[in-house]
Amino acid sequence: MSPRKHDRILLAHGGGGRLSDELIRHHILPKLKNDALAELADSAKLNLSSNQICLTTDSYVVKPLFFNGGDIGKLAVCGTVNDLAVAGARPVALTLSLIIEEGLEFELLERILASVARTAKESSVEIVTGDTKTVEAGAADKIFINTAGIGVRLPGVNLGYKKIVAGDKIIVSGTLADHGLAIISQRKGIEFESQLQSDCAPLAGLTCELLEKTTGIKFMRDPTRGGLAATLNEIARGAELSIEINETEIPVNPTAQAAADILGFDVLAIANEGKVVVVASAESADDCLNICRKHPLGARARIIGHVVTSRDVPTVELITRIGGRRIVQMPYGRELPRIC
Amino acid sequence: MREKILEAQRFMNAACKKLGRRINVMEVCGTHTVAIFRSGIKSVLPERVKLLSGPGCPVCVTDQGYIDAVLQLADRDDCMIATYGDMIRVPGKGGSLETRQSKAAVKVVLSSEDALQLARDNPDKKIIFVAVGFETTTPATAVAVKEAAGQGIDNFYILSGHKLVVPAMRALLSAKNNNIDAFLCPGHVSVITGYGVFREIVEDFNRPCVVAGFEAVQIIEGLAEICSQLAAGKLELKSMYPAVVTEQGNTAAQEIVAECFEPADGYWRGLGKIEKSTLRLKEKYGKFDALRQFSITETPVKEATGCRCGEVLCGLIDPPQCGLFATSCTPDDPVGACMVSTEGACAAWFKYARKEKRER
Numbered sequence: 147m148s149p150r151k152h153d154r155i156l157l158a159h160g161g162g163g164r165l166s167d168e169l170i171r172h173h174i175l176p177k178l179k180n181d182a183l184a185e186l187a188d189s190a191k192l193n194l195s196s197n198q199i200c201l202t203t204d205s206y207v208v209k210p211l212f213f214n215g216g217d218i219g220k221l222a223v224c225g226t227v228n229d230l231a232v233a234g235a236r237p238v239a240l241t242l243s244l245i246i247e248e249g250l251e252f253e254l255l256e257r258i259l260a261s262v263a264r265t266a267k268e269s270s271v272e273i274v275t276g277d278t279k280t281v282e283a284g285a286a287d288k289i290f291i292n293t294a295g296i297g298v299r300l301p302g303v304n305l306g307y308k309k310i311v312a313g314d315k316i317i318v319s320g321t322l323a324d325h326g327l328a329i330i331s332q333r334k335g336i337e338f339e340s341q342l343q344s345d346c347a348p349l350a351g352l353t354c355e356l357l358e359k360t361t362g363i364k365f366m367r368d369p370t371r372g373g374l375a376a377t378l379n380e381i382a383r384g385a386e387l388s389i390e391i392n393e394t395e396i397p398v399n400p401t402a403q404a405a406a407d408i409l410g411f412d413v414l415a416i417a418n419e420g421k422v423v424v425v426a427s428a429e430s431a432d433d434c435l436n437i438c439r440k441h442p443l444g445a446r447a448r449i450i451g452h453v454v455t456s457r458d459v460p461t462v463e464l465i466t467r468i469g470g471r472r473i474v475q476m477p478y479g480r481e482l483p484r485i486c
Numbered sequence: 487m488r489e490k491i492l493e494a495q496r497f498m499n500a501a502c503k504k505l506g507r508r509i510n511v512m513e514v515c516g517t518h519t520v521a522i523f524r525s526g527i528k529s530v531l532p533e534r535v536k537l538l539s540g541p542g543c544p545v546c547v548t549d550q551g552y553i554d555a556v557l558q559l560a561d562r563d564d565c566m567i568a569t570y571g572d573m574i575r576v577p578g579k580g581g582s583l584e585t586r587q588s589k590a591a592v593k594v595v596l597s598s599e600d601a602l603q604l605a606r607d608n609p610d611k612k613i614i615f616v617a618v619g620f621e622t623t624t625p626a627t628a629v630a631v632k633e634a635a636g637q638g639i640d641n642f643y644i645l646s647g648h649k650l651v652v653p654a655m656r657a658l659l660s661a662k663n664n665n666i667d668a669f670l671c672p673g674h675v676s677v678i679t680g681y682g683v684f685r686e687i688v689e690d691f692n693r694p695c696v697v698a699g700f701e702a703v704q705i706i707e708g709l710a711e712i713c714s715q716l717a718a719g720k721l722e723l724k725s726m727y728p729a730v731v732t733e734q735g736n737t738a739a740q741e742i743v744a745e746c747f748e749p750a751d752g753y754w755r756g757l758g759k760i761e762k763s764t765l766r767l768k769e770k771y772g773k774f775d776a777l778r779q780f781s782i783t784e785t786p787v788k789e790a791t792g793c794r795c796g797e798v799l800c801g802l803i804d805p806p807q808c809g810l811f812a813t814s815c816t817p818d819d820p821v822g823a824c825m826v827s828t829e830g831a832c833a834a835w836f837k838y839a840r841k842e843k844r845e846r
């Protein structure tokens with residue numbers, strides 16, 4: 147049977163019949179091959195070394211599907227891997243569900259699957275089970291992906307808001323706002339788009355190294371939708387403490403800053419897909435910074451601020467370039483375009 | 487930079503000490519408002535220097551009567567509305583362009599040129615360009631009108647909500663309860679008009695007018711200049727932005743505006759009717775004037791109950807003094823225009839200065 151009779155996905159490719167089988171056996175399995183998946187059983191069986199299991203899921207609807215620095219496939223793996231990573235887990239296995247709009251070119255699907263496979267390999271996780279559905283033209287936007295991920299928590303690691311105390315330092319692993327701006331400017335066809343690269347990357351390597359080599363890490367979070375502003379506000383609320391950050395210490399690529407200014411966005415509120423915010427004790431902050439800086443994904447890491455006791459309600463405050471102070475608010479709906 | 491700021495702070499402190507009272511400076515430009523909040527400028531000023539956000543954001547000063555006129559046109563299925571993004575969210579009678587069902591298609595455009603292109607692309611529709619803005623945007627509208635005339639495009643109309651800054655400043659100072667000591671004037675308006683337009687404010691009302699750029703340091707230096715003038719009792723017109731702004735401004739832009747538009751009395755949100763403060767198309771371009779062609783009128787409307795935009799725009803209250811601020815009025819669901827535009831005083835305060843209250 148020829149593996150490819152059609153150029154585009156038909157509704158019948160999701161119908162559970164011959165075409166479905168062909169899609170799975172000829173297009174999906176060869177890209178993602180591993181023992182668990184090859185069985186095509188209704189559920190994957192996993193042997194896990196610990197009972198400290200983390201489980202997460204996320205759906206990806208990014209537009210455009212391919213952008214500078216990544217694509218929806220890479221994003222779908224990184225996003226879920228990173229959610230496990232910042233929980234202090236080593237990701238083990240992912241599920242992959244595709245909702246495909248009838249008419250999607252096979253060529254695009256194959257590029258996306260290749261990217262899923264590549265990123266999974268890079269993150270040392272396997273895609274162990276999955277599902278494919280097709281929907282009528284117009285019922286989805288080309289392709290939506292859901293991944294769920296399972297990970298094993300590193301021994302002795304227990305992160306949480308309640309561990310945070312005044313004096314702890316806030317570290318970011320690199321430049322902010324690259325992902326969101328790459329997507330938005332590509333969507334709007336802005337000329338500097340080619341210089342803007344999404345930071346989309348799997349962070350588990352970096353986070354595991356940080357947790358294994360230091361002891362003072364209290365909390366980690368990847369600042370995706372809502373950016374640093376949302377993440378820091380969540381931390382402040384969760385810890386019931388305030389946070390002070392320095393504008394001059396916050397790493398931002400000049401092109402990204404220029405793009406944000408033109409588009410009227412605040413770099414602090416824009417999504418990242420390959421950055422981690424670490425809250426670490428004052429004593430361990432320098433060690434964390436050094437580990438980040440030696441890692442390819444953390445070369446531009448900085449200590450950007452610290453935790454302080456709140457006078458009233460937990461607040462995130464920015465010390466601006468001119469030494470002024472202003473509040474960094476939890477971003478509200480209008481500031482949050484669909485970018486993941 | 488640190489040095490410049492320290493020096494400006496020294497000037498301001500000395501002035502406050504000498505005067506022994508509060509100094510109220512009003513900025514009349516939305517770009518200044520945002521820059522002030524974003525950089526936390528208020529926190530580096532002496533306590534006695536108070537900044538008031540005046541009528542500087544084009545969306546905020548647009549009267550509800552104008553919005554209602556837009557909504558009337560949106561009810562016609564032979565029309566298509568071309569508007570800047572923020573305007574679709576300003577509430578009028580029965581909702582906003584965004585929330586109510588319009589018969590006309592509503593298109594968000596980035597420039598008057600885009601609106602004109604819509605007219606070319608949709609010959610069977612009447613394109614209404616919702617033309618708002620101050621002196622910085624008027625020339626572009628004038629260019630579009632002239633282009634439409636030159637190219638014989640006859641399905642393009644503008645609903646002019648263009649406004650002039652100086653008549654509004656005069657109106658503010660003529661109000662008995664005004665507390666404005668000086669104006670920080672916008673650099674980009676001055677690039678077009680020339681900073682000379684503010685001379686009448688200095689001469690007729692004895693208030694310093696200082697033109698400043700939009701960098702935090704430029705704003706602070708402008709404020710220091712104002713404080714020093716007040717302390718010395720020497721009230722002047724001064725541009726701190728000499729490289730870009732001249733006394734005469736861009737005469738070519740002024741000419742094209744003068745060819746298409748003439749000043750008319752008009753309504754401002756919060757300030758009411760101000761003489762010769764808005765621009766309407768001249769008779770010879772009357773066929774592009776939506777008001778004339780569709781025989782609609784702008785009826786002044788009272789603001790939504792509880793909304794205190796008017797007092798905010800006059801610098802009489804700070805946004806948190808409005809009872810609706812951050813409760814029923816938020817950027818996601820605005821009650822008044824000052825919360826709609828990111829340049830509005832209420833929206834800027836919400837985003838950069840709002841302190842949450844402890845829940846009980």
Ligand code: SF4
Nearest residue numbers: 794795808815822832
């Ligand atoms: S907070 Fe809202 S309701 Fe109050 S003055 Fe501002 S815009 Fe009007």
